[in-house]
Amino acid sequence: MMVYNNSLIKSFGYAFEGVFHALRENRNLRIHFTVALLVVLLGIYLQVNHFEMGILIVMIILVISSEMINTALEEMVNLIVSEHRKAAKIAKDVAAGMVLVTAIGSVIVGSLIFLPYILRLL
Numbered sequence: 001m002m003v004y005n006n007s008l009i010k011s012f013g014y015a016f017e018g019v020f021h022a023l024r025e026n027r028n029l030r031i032h033f034t035v036a037l038l039v040v041l042l043g044i045y046l047q048v049n050h051f052e053m054g055i056l057i058v059m060i061i062l063v064i065s066s067e068m069i070n071t072a073l074e075e076m077v078n079l080i081v082s083e084h085r086k087a088a089k090i091a092k093d094v095a096a097g098m099v100l101v102t103a104i105g106s107v108i109v110g111s112l113i114f115l116p117y118i119l120r121l122l
Helices: 002-025 027-046 050-080 086-121
Strands: none
Touching: 002 027, 002 050, 027 050, 027 086, 050 086
16 A cells, blocks of 8 residues: 555656646746736636636636646657657647637636626726
């Protein structure tokens, strides 16, 4: 049982290393985390309900996860392909497109949630 717990703890350690590495090395991920913090603070300030806050958090997780997948894919492509290849560019562009789509979706969802609260303030 001790081996299982030790390997589980190591697995979590590796995962946190990955998150911290991505935050250190990826400017876009730092931007996403900053915007996420602002969204949560705005949600608290506007007193959005728990369900809406849950939706906002899910959208934040989707955007951050897609950025991390994009980063991992770019690193793998760079590791495998040293010269410029069309297929490598397509893989990177599609992964970046995934981030764009999730970010646009999160802006739409955030707008739909926040707009009624902001209009009430005005």
